[in-house]
Amino acid sequence: MWDPEKEQMPASQLRKEQSGNLKALIRRVYDRVPFYREKMNLHGITPDDINCIEDISRLPFTSKHEMRNVYPYGLLAVDRKEIVEVHTSSGTTGKPVVDAYTRNDIELWAEVMARTLGMGNVNSTDTVQNAFGYGMFTGGLGVHYGAHRIGATVLPASSGNSKKQLQLMQDFGTTVITCTPSYCLYLAEFAKDQGIDISKLGLKTGFFGAEPWSDKMRLDIQHKLGIKAFDIYGLTEIIGPGVAAECCEADGLHFFEDHFFPEIIDPETGAALPDGEKGELVITTLTKEGSPVIRYRTRDITYLIPEKCHCGRTMRRIHRLFGRNDDMMIIRGVNVFPSQIEELLLCIEGVEPHYQIVVDRKGMLDTMEVHVEVNETIFSDEIRKLEHLEKTIASEIHNALGIHVLIKLVEPRSIARSEGKAKRVIDNRNLIIEARK
Numbered sequence: 001m002w003d004p005e006k007e008q009m010p011a012s013q014l015r016k017e018q019s020g021n022l023k024a025l026i027r028r029v030y031d032r033v034p035f036y037r038e039k040m041n042l043h044g045i046t047p048d049d050i051n052c053i054e055d056i057s058r059l060p061f062t063s064k065h066e067m068r069n070v071y072p073y074g075l076l077a078v079d080r081k082e083i084v085e086v087h088t089s090s091g092t093t094g095k096p097v098v099d100a101y102t103r104n105d106i107e108l109w110a111e112v113m114a115r116t117l118g119m120g121n122v123n124s125t126d127t128v129q130n131a132f133g134y135g136m137f138t139g140g141l142g143v144h145y146g147a148h149r150i151g152a153t154v155l156p157a158s159s160g161n162s163k164k165q166l167q168l169m170q171d172f173g174t175t176v177i178t179c180t181p182s183y184c185l186y187l188a189e190f191a192k193d194q195g196i197d198i199s200k201l202g203l204k205t206g207f208f209g210a211e212p213w214s215d216k217m218r219l220d221i222q223h224k225l226g227i228k229a230f231d232i233y234g235l236t237e238i239i240g241p242g243v244a245a246e247c248c249e250a251d252g253l254h255f256f257e258d259h260f261f262p263e264i265i266d267p268e269t270g271a272a273l274p275d276g277e278k279g280e281l282v283i284t285t286l287t288k289e290g291s292p293v294i295r296y297r298t299r300d301i302t303y304l305i306p307e308k309c310h311c312g313r314t315m316r317r318i319h320r321l322f323g324r325n326d327d328m329m330i331i332r333g334v335n336v337f338p339s340q341i342e343e344l345l346l347c348i349e350g351v352e353p354h355y356q357i358v359v360d361r362k363g364m365l366d367t368m369e370v371h372v373e374v375n376e377t378i379f380s381d382e383i384r385k386l387e388h389l390e391k392t393i394a395s396e397i398h399n400a401l402g403i404h405v406l407i408k409l410v411e412p413r414s415i416a417r418s419e420g421k422a423k424r425v426i427d428n429r430n431l432i433i434e435a436r437k
Ligand code: DLL
Pocket: 089, 090, 132, 138, 139, 208, 209, 210, 211, 212, 213, 231, 232, 233, 234, 235, 236, 237, 240, 241, 242, 298, 300, 321, 323, 324
């Protein structure tokens, strides 16, 4: 454990720290950030109303839409000259959101990322090959700072260039790999093509995140690379990676709630949901200085696990992410997450972990087609067998989700690979989804 004192803090002490930090945060943003002051005034709340962590539910939410509206520096709670680094989201669906870090924020980031890597016992003898993208994306530098803090040797490989990735692994004896889970699988496939057995290169551990991935996909990664795979969660709006991470029990991600306070709400009504109930994750940055965020609606769907973990850490856990409610497809009235489809697909013999879901509307009816890659052996089977497999997959999905989908088996390697986040869904319906704003 990287910081046993913090990570095993008794709940009462944690609540006390959270309460003190929330109170100080609200006073700070009220005094310094017009955006928050105006919102609080509108809700008739003053800093004096916030005295303990439970009072957090009195505060208004912050949405992505609002954060974009104040691009680039509308959330700054310090003087601009205190900012030492800036990251942004990709901005593919609108203006990017900005995370502005003070020197202390960078220290905090290094600390929570050291905790994250500490979940897999990374230490100064390790060589961490960081294949998350470096740049405005938070993955690259976030992992980098954490690995430095631990004293491991970092190979700042960044994403892509698979040939070079394999060369680095061989030359420098990489023990830890970090990247998106979809890129990791691609790398395994690429290694195989090159005649390299990636499971024999001495890798021990991998940290994967930035996109949803199922337990089946984890097993596949572990098997193909011969490593233990950890799920790590984070988002630009909050700090980047380092918000929550899985321990060796692999039963939920410990939320670093001394710095980031989690709540689960009903996405429709905004009402708080009890532990164990699935809903939208809302996060408040309790200690960040540069661009603090209050009750940020992440759109990510999960639930809180309050039970004590066998690893000894006391911080509450969230279940692995089910997906985002803006990725949730409503197909003829049924809510479907890509992760549910993935989970089903990967249970079927011969199916590869590469798929794409194409949603369309024919007349008034939603249609869903799933393009599924199969392995070479299956693909060279006779047509009759392929048709049988298509039917099997369609009926598995129908049994589990109650919707009819068209399955199209496609050639091995025909679905585009990504070096970063995989694109799983193509929605051709042109629906205007409120949540996307
Ligand atoms: O993806 C930060 C990150 C980098 C996390 C490296 C983990 C590793 P954004 O680009 O702002 O930041 O995207 C954040 O990605 O709201 C989730 O929807 C999704 N996401 C991140 N981690 C996971 C995960 C980074 N472990 C958005 N499982 C989040 C599922 C994840 N979804």
